Structure formats: structure tokens, C-alpha cells
Amino acid sequence: MRRIYISADMEGVTGLVDADDVQPGGRDYERGRRMMTEDVNAAVRGAVAAGATDVTVNDAHGPMRNIVPEALHPAARLIRGRTKHMGMVHGLTAEHDGVICVGYHTRAGALGMLSHSFMGHEIEDIWLDGRPVGEIGLAHATAAALGVPVAVLTGDDMACAEMTDWDASVATVAVKYAQDRFSAELRPVEEARGAIEAGVATALREHRPVPAVTNPATLSVRWQSASVASVLQGIPGVVGVDSRTVRAEGELPSLYRQFGVWMRVASSLTNQPPYC
Known part of the structure; x- marks a missing residue:
């Protein structure tokens, strides 16, 4: 390699x-x-x-x-x-x-x-x-x-x-x-x-085969705050599962990039230290 x-x-x-x-x-x-x-x-x-x-x-x-x-x-x-x-x-x-x-x-x-x-x-x-x-x-x-x-x-x-x-x-x-x-x-x-x-x-x-991956994939995230899930549903393609959980379907790696946007939205709405 x-x-x-x-x-x-x-x-x-x-x-x-x-x-x-x-x-x-x-x-x-x-x-x-x-x-x-x-x-x-x-x-x-x-x-x-x-x-x-x-x-x-x-x-x-x-x-x-x-x-x-x-x-x-x-x-x-x-x-x-x-x-x-x-x-x-x-x-x-x-x-x-x-x-x-x-x-x-x-x-x-x-x-x-x-x-x-x-x-x-x-x-x-x-x-x-x-x-x-x-x-x-x-x-x-x-x-x-x-x-x-x-x-x-x-x-x-x-x-x-x-x-x-x-x-x-x-x-x-x-x-x-x-x-x-x-x-x-x-x-x-x-x-x-x-x-x-x-x-x-x-x-x-050693030879490393590339694992199989499912595309498109579905990503679901359960947040501590219902306000995060609510705001995220304003992004096209993001749907609510329950009051604190959202999901979206998309191709990796683009879905991973979109998840980064979700976290930036969450950061703007919350102020949680990582290990409190």
C-alpha cells in the first residue's frame, strides 16, 4: 500500500x-x-x-x-x-x-x-x-x-x-x-x-479487500434535544421518526457530509460539553 x-x-x-x-x-x-x-x-x-x-x-x-x-x-x-x-x-x-x-x-x-x-x-x-x-x-x-x-x-x-x-x-x-x-x-x-x-x-x-457497502444508505440520529430534531426537518430529505429522532437516505460519502451539517445545526442550538 x-x-x-x-x-x-x-x-x-x-x-x-x-x-x-x-x-x-x-x-x-x-x-x-x-x-x-x-x-x-x-x-x-x-x-x-x-x-x-x-x-x-x-x-x-x-x-x-x-x-x-x-x-x-x-x-x-x-x-x-x-x-x-x-x-x-x-x-x-x-x-x-x-x-x-x-x-x-x-x-x-x-x-x-x-x-x-x-x-x-x-x-x-x-x-x-x-x-x-x-x-x-x-x-x-x-x-x-x-x-x-x-x-x-x-x-x-x-x-x-x-x-x-x-x-x-x-x-x-x-x-x-x-x-x-x-x-x-x-x-x-x-x-x-x-x-x-x-x-x-x-x-x-497484507491484501485488504474493500468491504461491501449498501448505497444508498439510511442514517438515523436520536438527539437529546427535541428542538434539534425539529429544526433539522427543515432540511430537504430529513424526516422525523419521533420527537427526537430524524433520518435521511443518501449515497455515502455524501450522506456523511450531510451529517456534518446536522451537527453544525445542533451546535448552534445547544451548548453541551462532551463529558459532563
């Missing part, structure tokens, strides 16, 4: 367990940024070892300005900042040969480190074609629609299990083991980063 795309989230990064580790202004956020950067660097090293000649990294967490640019591996190009029309998979194209998801976490309601789906408490549930889904499944399905396989996911053991349940062919690397939503047993830092590097190198050397 020559052209590799890395989507980097933060909650599933080595050593991080609390909102203060991953939110700007948190007492350990600056340390968290460095930890995130080094997990990404381990993935880049693994990709280069497997023969990658072009590596794109998308900073996909929160403000999307978390990775420390000057500390990033020189083989990688960084997509940084907001707004990104395709959010966590912005910059991913059909020309890429594989996707690596670094630092991912479980969906809303699941037991896992810092679990949520995109907007903390505001999004209660998401379904893709009737199947419960979070950031992991939506990234995977969007990549598949572009014809690009997800090769590796790193995060806590519960995020790895969620990925395996979604697609068992994806290699996973657990860097910590969830005890609850804000506590974990941590792998030693160097051991975890070594496992990321080795796992990526091994996975990218």
Missing part, C-alpha cells in the same frame, strides 16, 4: 483517560497533545516500514488542532483546523490505498474510554441502515464507499471490539484496557507505541 490516510482521534490515545486529557483548557491537555502526536508517529513509522510513500494525517478530534505539527513525523502531511466538510475523514479519496484510525473510541452508550458519538451527550444514538453505529462504523462505511479499506484501528480494548464487530478483517491494537468510562489499565507507553508501529506495518503488507 503506497498512499495511506490516517484519521487521528484523541480519546483512544495511549495513556489518556479523562476529559482533562483531551479538551483544550484541561489541566493535562498539552500532555495529551504530545501523546496523540506520538501515537500518530508510531502509525506513520509502521506505514513507512510497509512501503508507504505518501501519508496524510487528518487531525480529527474536537478543534482539530491537537497534533503538534513540529513534532509530527516528517514523512506525513497534516490536515489541521476547522471547518472540514468531511470531518473525521476529510481529505480521504479513492486514490488512497488504506486507512488507519488512531486513537478511536466506542460509540455513545457503550462502556469504553470517554465513549460518545461526535457530540458528547447531545447525540444519544446513531443507526446506519438500522445498525447501531458510532464514529468507528461511520468512518469505516464512508471509506468503503470510496473504495478504500480500513486496515488498522488503535484505541482501548472496547473500541477494538467495536471495530471487530463491525468488520473482523480490520487489524486492531489495544493501547489500554477500559475499567470504566474514565479509568483504564494502561499498557506501558513504549510498549503501546511499539505495538502500533508493528501492527500497522504488518496489516499494510
Whole structure:
């Protein structure tokens, strides 16, 4: 695999367990940024070892300005900042040969480190074609629609299990083991980063078929606030399921982009911190 795309989230990064580790202004956020950067660097090293000649990294967490640019591996190009029309998979194209998801976490309601789906408490549930889904499944399905396989996911053991349940062919690397939503047993830092590097190198050397994807797809979202669902129904194609749930049908990846618009509408109507 020559052209590799890395989507980097933060909650599933080595050593991080609390909102203060991953939110700007948190007492350990600056340390968290460095930890995130080094997990990404381990993935880049693994990709280069497997023969990658072009590596794109998308900073996909929160403000999307978390990775420390000057500390990033020189083989990688960084997509940084907001707004990104395709959010966590912005910059991913059909020309890429594989996707690596670094630092991912479980969906809303699941037991896992810092679990949520995109907007903390505001999004209660998401379904893709009737199947419960979070950031992991939506990234995977969007990549598949572009014809690009997800090769590796790193995060806590519960995020790895969620990925395996979604697609068992994806290699996973657990860097910590969830005890609850804000506590974990941590792998030693160097051991975890070594496992990321080795796992990526091994996975990218193997042939990865592109999973089948259903298109058009149906996306349903249950919000905490009924006002969000009400306003969203003003968008053509968005219909109400109940007072807090809306759905729409469309082709991936365009449906993923539309979901980003839904979240921007929700952000304008609510003010929910991610881990209150």
C-alpha cells in the first residue's frame, strides 16, 4: 500500500483517560497533545516500514488542532483546523490505498474510554441502515464507499471490539484496557507505541479487500434535544421518526457530509460539553 490516510482521534490515545486529557483548557491537555502526536508517529513509522510513500494525517478530534505539527513525523502531511466538510475523514479519496484510525473510541452508550458519538451527550444514538453505529462504523462505511479499506484501528480494548464487530478483517491494537468510562489499565507507553508501529506495518503488507457497502444508505440520529430534531426537518430529505429522532437516505460519502451539517445545526442550538 503506497498512499495511506490516517484519521487521528484523541480519546483512544495511549495513556489518556479523562476529559482533562483531551479538551483544550484541561489541566493535562498539552500532555495529551504530545501523546496523540506520538501515537500518530508510531502509525506513520509502521506505514513507512510497509512501503508507504505518501501519508496524510487528518487531525480529527474536537478543534482539530491537537497534533503538534513540529513534532509530527516528517514523512506525513497534516490536515489541521476547522471547518472540514468531511470531518473525521476529510481529505480521504479513492486514490488512497488504506486507512488507519488512531486513537478511536466506542460509540455513545457503550462502556469504553470517554465513549460518545461526535457530540458528547447531545447525540444519544446513531443507526446506519438500522445498525447501531458510532464514529468507528461511520468512518469505516464512508471509506468503503470510496473504495478504500480500513486496515488498522488503535484505541482501548472496547473500541477494538467495536471495530471487530463491525468488520473482523480490520487489524486492531489495544493501547489500554477500559475499567470504566474514565479509568483504564494502561499498557506501558513504549510498549503501546511499539505495538502500533508493528501492527500497522504488518496489516499494510497484507491484501485488504474493500468491504461491501449498501448505497444508498439510511442514517438515523436520536438527539437529546427535541428542538434539534425539529429544526433539522427543515432540511430537504430529513424526516422525523419521533420527537427526537430524524433520518435521511443518501449515497455515502455524501450522506456523511450531510451529517456534518446536522451537527453544525445542533451546535448552534445547544451548548453541551462532551463529558459532563
